[in-house]
Amino acid sequence: MRGMIALLMLLGGIALAAVSYFALAAPLGPPIGPEYSNPRLLGAPALFILGIMLIFLSAVAYELIPEAQPSAHPAPTPREVPPGATRPAAHG
Amino acid sequence: MAARVERLPYGIGRFSAGWIVLIVVLLAIVAWGIFAYSRQFVEGLIVTGMRDIGTMGGSTWGLYITFDVYFVGVSFAGITTAAVIRLLNLESMKPVARMAELLTIISLILAGFSVLPDLGQPIRGIVNLFLYARPQSPFYGTFTLVVAGYLFASLVYFYLEGRRDAAIVARMPSRLQWFYRLWAAGYRDTPAERQRHDMVSFLLAIGILPLLVTAHSTLGFVFGLQVGRPGWFSALQAPGFVVMAGISGIGLLIAIVAVIRALLGEQQRLPLPVFRWLGNLLMMLIAIYLYFLMVDWLTATYQPQEHEVKLTSAILTGEFAWMYWSSVLSLAGAFLVLFVQFVVRRHSLALIVLSGLLVQVAAVLKRVLLVVPSQVQGTLLPYTPGTYSPSWVEYSVIVGLFALGTLLYVLFMKVFPIMEVHESEQGG
Amino acid sequence: MPRYGMVIDLDRCTGCRACVEACKVENNTPTANLWMYVFRFEDGQYPNTRVWFLPRPCQHCDNAPCAKVCPVGARYKRADGIVSTDGERCIGCRYCEVACPYGVNYFNWQEPSGNYYMDWSDPDLRPRTNGQTPPYRNPDLDRAFGPDQRRIAGGGRQKGVIEKCTFCVQRVERGQQPACVSNCPLFALHFGDLDDRNSEVAQLLERTSSWRLLQEAGTRPRVHYIGGRPPAAESHQIEAAKARV
Numbered sequence: 001m002r003g004m005i006a007l008l009m010l011l012g013g014i015a016l017a018a019v020s021y022f023a024l025a026a027p028l029g030p031p032i033g034p035e036y037s038n039p040r041l042l043g044a045p046a047l048f049i050l051g052i053m054l055i056f057l058s059a060v061a062y063e064l065i066p067e068a069q070p071s072a073h074p075a076p077t078p079r080e081v082p083p084g085a086t087r088p089a090a091h092g
Numbered sequence: 093m094a095a096r097v098e099r100l101p102y103g104i105g106r107f108s109a110g111w112i113v114l115i116v117v118l119l120a121i122v123a124w125g126i127f128a129y130s131r132q133f134v135e136g137l138i139v140t141g142m143r144d145i146g147t148m149g150g151s152t153w154g155l156y157i158t159f160d161v162y163f164v165g166v167s168f169a170g171i172t173t174a175a176v177i178r179l180l181n182l183e184s185m186k187p188v189a190r191m192a193e194l195l196t197i198i199s200l201i202l203a204g205f206s207v208l209p210d211l212g213q214p215i216r217g218i219v220n221l222f223l224y225a226r227p228q229s230p231f232y233g234t235f236t237l238v239v240a241g242y243l244f245a246s247l248v249y250f251y252l253e254g255r256r257d258a259a260i261v262a263r264m265p266s267r268l269q270w271f272y273r274l275w276a277a278g279y280r281d282t283p284a285e286r287q288r289h290d291m292v293s294f295l296l297a298i299g300i301l302p303l304l305v306t307a308h309s310t311l312g313f314v315f316g317l318q319v320g321r322p323g324w325f326s327a328l329q330a331p332g333f334v335v336m337a338g339i340s341g342i343g344l345l346i347a348i349v350a351v352i353r354a355l356l357g358e359q360q361r362l363p364l365p366v367f368r369w370l371g372n373l374l375m376m377l378i379a380i381y382l383y384f385l386m387v388d389w390l391t392a393t394y395q396p397q398e399h400e401v402k403l404t405s406a407i408l409t410g411e412f413a414w415m416y417w418s419s420v421l422s423l424a425g426a427f428l429v430l431f432v433q434f435v436v437r438r439h440s441l442a443l444i445v446l447s448g449l450l451v452q453v454a455a456v457l458k459r460v461l462l463v464v465p466s467q468v469q470g471t472l473l474p475y476t477p478g479t480y481s482p483s484w485v486e487y488s489v490i491v492g493l494f495a496l497g498t499l500l501y502v503l504f505m506k507v508f509p510i511m512e513v514h515e516s517e518q519g520g
Numbered sequence: 521m522p523r524y525g526m527v528i529d530l531d532r533c534t535g536c537r538a539c540v541e542a543c544k545v546e547n548n549t550p551t552a553n554l555w556m557y558v559f560r561f562e563d564g565q566y567p568n569t570r571v572w573f574l575p576r577p578c579q580h581c582d583n584a585p586c587a588k589v590c591p592v593g594a595r596y597k598r599a600d601g602i603v604s605t606d607g608e609r610c611i612g613c614r615y616c617e618v619a620c621p622y623g624v625n626y627f628n629w630q631e632p633s634g635n636y637y638m639d640w641s642d643p644d645l646r647p648r649t650n651g652q653t654p655p656y657r658n659p660d661l662d663r664a665f666g667p668d669q670r671r672i673a674g675g676g677r678q679k680g681v682i683e684k685c686t687f688c689v690q691r692v693e694r695g696q697q698p699a700c701v702s703n704c705p706l707f708a709l710h711f712g713d714l715d716d717r718n719s720e721v722a723q724l725l726e727r728t729s730s731w732r733l734l735q736e737a738g739t740r741p742r743v744h745y746i747g748g749r750p751p752a753a754e755s756h757q758i759e760a761a762k763a764r765v
Contacts, residue, residue: 026226026593030583034668037593037606038224045225045232049240055299056241056248059292063252064277067284136679137612138630138765146623147554147761152614212612212627212680220611224592231591231615319737320585320621398753472621472734473576474559474751476760 006062013054125492149478169341170196233310340455346448530748535573539700546699578685579741586616632676
């Protein structure tokens with residue numbers, strides 16, 4: 001589940017970045033006409049950035065989404081960390 | 093309120109008088125920079141020293157672009173060092189990793205802030221780049237990859253690497269406990285979580301390194317692809333940018349680590365070998381750059397094109413000679429200092445920091461030499477040679493940016509552990 | 521679709537700079553912005569010297585480096601070849617200016633005031649202009665042009681954007697010649713459709729050998745020069761241009 005979501009985000013990000021770069025932004029090549037000055041889809045650069053962000057967000061998703069262990073333990077919060085499992089710093 | 097027994101590590105949340113004075117001074121400098129920029133925002137770029145190339149005899153890019161290149165360059169150090177430490181699993185270097193990542197993030201923010209004042213229409217700039225940006229322009233890469241991709245990737249890496257420490261400090265009572273809990277986001281440091289994080293950060297490090305080379309090359313292409321400006325059109329530009337970025341970044345990182353070591357009294361966690369490692373890396377990068385300089389120099393002087401002659405002589409013997417030779421001397425000096433220590437196998441912290449600071453001089457001057465002479469002396473048509481001297485507004489904005497960066501760094505040090513919290517410090 | 525171009529006959533140019541003035545008046549360009557500029561050169565050492573003149577409009581390159589580097593497509597090439605600037609999209613990064621080998625771009629460093637030739641707020645002026653200040657501004661300059669209807673004509677629009685020679689698009693679209701061409705007293709400047717074999721420019725290029733400025737930069741300019749020769753390393757301007765805002 002978690003791996004699936006992360007993988008989808010990663011591939012989706014790569015695809016979005018590639019499509020917006022090559023197909024949606026202003027065409028590449030010598031700018032010999034006005035069509036080279038306009039993106040084919042307004043806001044294509046924003047989509048490209050979104051794609052790049054998705055690629056890296058997949059790492060966050062992979063780490064943060066809890067393992068799909070059905071319902072016995074809801075996602076734990078740090079409050080629930082058993083005291084004494086680790087002790088805070090003694091210095092300072 | 094009960095006396096706090098457990099204290100957060102590395103002086104988090106504790107502001108001595110000295111810190112408060114430092115923060116107030118930095119805030120004042122930032123405010124001055126903002127005031128200077130407000131003058132420019134209202135009056136236009138007429139208040140800068142920049143003017144049009146050609147009949148106006150000016151330089152249309154100046155200090156802002158110079159320091160944009162410098163800040164993006166500095167950002168190199170952080171994430172590279174962090175990624176290399178991760179990939180090579182250098183245990184002893186780990187305390188440096190977060191300082192380096194923070195340097196990357198802050199310098200990328202500063203890079204963004206130093207481009208903005210260069211724009212004649214800054215607000216339109218932000219909007220139109222998202223709507224219309226063209227992949228064909230080298231600015232597309234600088235804008236999307238450096239600011240969005242690279243900054244964002246660094247933030248993700250930084251965030252994930254910080255979760256463990258956030259979880260540790262979240263256990264101690266403090267006003268920012270909610271923030272640490274939010275950052276930790278349920279991290280419990282179980283073996284499974286640790287293993288997962290190790291894998292993710294390894295993959296991220298692998299992913300970030302090519303992005304980093306791309307981003308720094310893109311900035312080199314901004315100049316290197318321009319056939320119309322003598323001194324710019326060169327295939328060496330992109331690799332030169334990558335290497336010079338490494339030099340300035342590692343150099344500044346050495347200085348920052350040394351300051352933090354002195355401030356926190358962490359001589360054990362940040363021993364000399366840490367600096368030796370960074371110093372050796374810096375030495376190798378300088379060696380590569382000196383080689384590039386030689387290649388560049390030979391190409392420019394052996395059988396130069398007509399237009400290059402004027403520019404080369406302005407740089408080597410003319411009005412820019414003092415800059416060129418100071419930058420070469422500081423690079424060579426830093427290299428010698430490091431190389432002698434490397435050969436005699438005895439290192440001194442002070443000397444390594446000195447070379448780290450020396451290369452900053454070279455980094456700034458080399459960027460000025462890249463941006464300015466090609467505009468005032470590098471016109472292909474026989475215009476009268478131009479002049480450029482930055483105005484108080486430009487100097488103030490740049491100084492304000494440095495103060496802002498320092499302020500962000502200092503404030504971060506006061507809310508989050510600047511080094512990985514050590515095993516011994518979190519008990520068993 | 522016409523393919524507009526210019527032919528400049530250097531054997532005729534006397535360096536009077538009437539074209540420079542005509543351009544400034546027609547396009548309302550701010551102080552020190554010389555969309556059309558005329559170099560006055562001296563070659564050689566005394567007594568073996570030669571004085572000659574080189575008008576320099578925007579070259580409207582077919583492989584325009586400025587249009588290539590523009591990050592937002594404010595600088596673009598129209599289908600008829602006129603390299604235009606959309607002042608409503610320009611973000612003022614000045615990348616076009618550093619990319620251009622010819623130095624034809626001018627940035628509005630301050631808010632254009634309109635007081636380019638005299639102080640319009642001068643109280644003595646009001647009775648003379650029948651109380652009409654600010655003065656006449658050609659309404660054509662504010663019109664939108666071309667199939668994509670972008671406002672690309674004239675100068676002095678607002679601070680923080682780039683402007684340059686437009687080949688007087690507001691005149692060309694009406695079937696007139698650019699202001700510099702119409703005002704040249706010696707008919708040194710010619711403008712027209714390079715694809716039309718009967719046009720003056722095509723005829724001139726067919727009859728005479730021509731050259732283009734800085735061809736080695738690969739820009740393929742639309743401005744052709746006949747007579748004279750390209751500036752050499754020893755060419756230097758008689759007087760230094762001092763027009764600086």
